[in-house]
Amino acid sequence: MSNQMKKTVGVNRENFADKVKSYLRHPGSMILMLLVMLAAFITFALLLFLIFYILVNGIPYIKPSLFSLHYTSENASVIPALINTVVMTLLSLLIAVPFGIFSAIFLVEYAGKGNKFIEVIRLTTETLSGIPSIVYGLFGMLFFVNTLKWGFSILAGAFTLSIMILPLIMRQTEEALKAVPDSYREGSFGLGAGKLRTVFRIVLPSAVPGILAGVILAIGRIVGETAALIYTAGTVAQVPKNVLGSGRTLAIHMYMLSSEGLYMDQAYATAVILLVLVVTINTLSGVVAKKLTKA
Amino acid sequence: MKSKAWTEKVMQGVFFIAACASVLAVALICIFLFANGIPAIRQIGFVKFITGDIWRPGNELFGIFPMIIGSIYVTAGAIIFGVPIGILTSVFMAMYCPKKIYKPLKAATELLAGIPSVVYGFFGMVIVVPIIRDFGRTLKMMGLVEESGDGKGILTTSIVLGMMILPTIIGTTESAMRAVPPQYYEGSLALGATQERSIFKVVIPAAKSGVITGVVLGIGRAIGETMAVIMIAGNQPRLVNNILLGVRTLTGNIVIEMGYATGLHREALIATGVVLFVFILIINFSVALLKRRGEHE
Numbered sequence: 001m002s003n004q005m006k007k008t009v010g011v012n013r014e015n016f017a018d019k020v021k022s023y024l025r026h027p028g029s030m031i032l033m034l035l036v037m038l039a040a041f042i043t044f045a046l047l048l049f050l051i052f053y054i055l056v057n058g059i060p061y062i063k064p065s066l067f068s069l070h071y072t073s074e075n076a077s078v079i080p081a082l083i084n085t086v087v088m089t090l091l092s093l094l095i096a097v098p099f100g101i102f103s104a105i106f107l108v109e110y111a112g113k114g115n116k117f118i119e120v121i122r123l124t125t126e127t128l129s130g131i132p133s134i135v136y137g138l139f140g141m142l143f144f145v146n147t148l149k150w151g152f153s154i155l156a157g158a159f160t161l162s163i164m165i166l167p168l169i170m171r172q173t174e175e176a177l178k179a180v181p182d183s184y185r186e187g188s189f190g191l192g193a194g195k196l197r198t199v200f201r202i203v204l205p206s207a208v209p210g211i212l213a214g215v216i217l218a219i220g221r222i223v224g225e226t227a228a229l230i231y232t233a234g235t236v237a238q239v240p241k242n243v244l245g246s247g248r249t250l251a252i253h254m255y256m257l258s259s260e261g262l263y264m265d266q267a268y269a270t271a272v273i274l275l276v277l278v279v280t281i282n283t284l285s286g287v288v289a290k291k292l293t294k295a
Numbered sequence: 296m297k298s299k300a301w302t303e304k305v306m307q308g309v310f311f312i313a314a315c316a317s318v319l320a321v322a323l324i325c326i327f328l329f330a331n332g333i334p335a336i337r338q339i340g341f342v343k344f345i346t347g348d349i350w351r352p353g354n355e356l357f358g359i360f361p362m363i364i365g366s367i368y369v370t371a372g373a374i375i376f377g378v379p380i381g382i383l384t385s386v387f388m389a390m391y392c393p394k395k396i397y398k399p400l401k402a403a404t405e406l407l408a409g410i411p412s413v414v415y416g417f418f419g420m421v422i423v424v425p426i427i428r429d430f431g432r433t434l435k436m437m438g439l440v441e442e443s444g445d446g447k448g449i450l451t452t453s454i455v456l457g458m459m460i461l462p463t464i465i466g467t468t469e470s471a472m473r474a475v476p477p478q479y480y481e482g483s484l485a486l487g488a489t490q491e492r493s494i495f496k497v498v499i500p501a502a503k504s505g506v507i508t509g510v511v512l513g514i515g516r517a518i519g520e521t522m523a524v525i526m527i528a529g530n531q532p533r534l535v536n537n538i539l540l541g542v543r544t545l546t547g548n549i550v551i552e553m554g555y556a557t558g559l560h561r562e563a564l565i566a567t568g569v570v571l572f573v574f575i576l577i578i579n580f581s582v583a584l585l586k587r588r589g590e591h592e
Binding site: 022023026028029030032033035036037038039040042043044046047050053054057098099101102103105106107109110111117120121123124125126127128130131132133134135136137138139141142143147163166167170194195196220223224225226227230231251254255258259264267271274275278279281282283286 | 299302303306307309310311313314315316317318320321323324327328331379380381382383384386387388391392400402403404405406407409410411412413414415416417418420421422458461465489490491492494495512515516518519520521522525526546549550553554565568571572575576578579582583
């Protein structure tokens with residue numbers, strides 16, 4: 001569409017002086033244009049300010065002691081929290097990715113169009129993606145921590161998060177599967193492959209970049225999550241012996257540091273680490289998604 | 296050949312079961328929340344629980360009206376700050392943005408969505424809170440307000456939440472505006488309307504349902520936001536008539552007290568979650584309705 005628009009403008013191209021003249025004749029339009037520019041400026045300036053403010057204030061506090069193997073009240077080390085975050089991410093993905101991909105396969109490849117069941121699933125995934133993380137946290141506490149008696153644990157946190165990221169992975173996989181041209185499937189069927197073989201050998205491999213972009217976005221959500229984890233994974237500042245132990249992730253670590261008020265320097269430094277992680281993850285997802293559009 | 300058909304059947308079953316997982320998850324969430332929350336609401340009394348304006352768990356007084364109002368205040372504030380800026384920014388992204396800088400700016404809006412809420416809360420705590428505190432003191436010195444507050448309150452929370460809902464609004468509104476057939480815009484230009492007039496009188500009205508969906512999604516995000524709000528809202532469970540003063544939201548109530556609550560107090564907190572959940576379900580439902588209407592148009 002933007003191409004088309006460019007052409008339209010090209011037909012009777014205005015130069016800068018014409019534009020100024022036109023704006024002077026229509027002050028209302030000029031005000032609106034200025035407001036639009038101002039709003040865009042505010043949005044991007046706020047983002048830049050947030051990032052630079054945290055970087056400038058946090059980088060000086062990134063010291064070797066911040067990366068000690070064990071957390072003590074003196075060093076407020078981020079290493080245990082980092083390890084917990086990695087374990088939490090891997091576990092949640094391990095649970096959510098198969099479910100997400102398989103259900104997307106069912107929706108796109110198996111369920112016929114106009115199937116009532118698809119409507120139900122679509123409604124539930126939309127509901128899931130709208131539920132705030134604190135409600136997930138409450139549910140995780142009631143179900144995994146209390147009813148299943150796992151206690152505050154990495155496992156309970158991972159299961160809670162996996163429900164949270166399920167709609168994201170499902171959605172992205174669905175889009176990726178839909179983007180695979182039908183001719184691929186027809187070609188595969190034509191060569192005598194069965195449905196299952198077609199799905200796993202032809203459709204899924206071509207959809208990998210899209211699925212990966214979804215998974216990376218999900219990692220971003222897991223890394224930044226706090227409210228769903230406080231009452232499921234708990235806030236212990238050490239690496240637990242196994243997944244049934246409690247441990248805080250990086251985001252919770254940062255919340256604890258800043259709410260205690262004693263570790264503002266370390267909170268700044270932890271914010272830097274979190275921001276760098278999130279920016280990296282976002283860029284990665286963008287790069288992978290770009291591959292998808294090229295393929 | 297036989298065994299192959301068998302695997303096909305089994306795997307189809309596996310896919311189907313996986314697809315049921317999300318339905319099961321929603322069902323479990325509903326069952327567990329309602330089963331644990333409703334008995335407390337019944338014990339306290341529905342009307343007393345919803346409209347009671349004193350929350351004093353030590354005295355068995357459980358009224359969440361201040362928290363409901365608190366959530367509504369900060370959400371409304373977020374809308375006031377976030378919606379105009381969000382919609383105007385998406386106008387910029389869809390209609391003005393030079394092609395060369397479009398990609399980095401688009402990535403920036405996505406990054407805005409990816410920043411964790413603790414980081415927003417921290418940013419609010421170290422930047423917005425001191426500014427609002429000074430602002431409040433100045434107002435008090437000028438005799439415009441009775442209490443200046445300590446910087447944590449409705450205004451601070453509204454500003455930060457407004458920032459947090461920007462990506463939601465920008466994303467939805469921009470794609471809605473791009474979905475408007477270009478002929479509308481071109482036709483308006485051809486009739487002699489200025490670019491701005493065409494955008495605001497033709498394109499935006501045509502993209503209306505998408506814009507509204509974005510705003511409603513933003514409301515959902517603001518009302519459900521927890522960690523950032525706790526860090527900057529002040530969290531006093533009271534009714535206030537001054538936007539400089541602190542309030543507690545439904546989400547804040549749950550996180551702040553769940554750590555040490557027992558018995559009826561704990562159940563009352565879960566019931567707070569139920570009330571929040573019902574709010575969210577209503578919002579989700581209206582989004583679904585809006586989307587369906589948008590598709591029919």
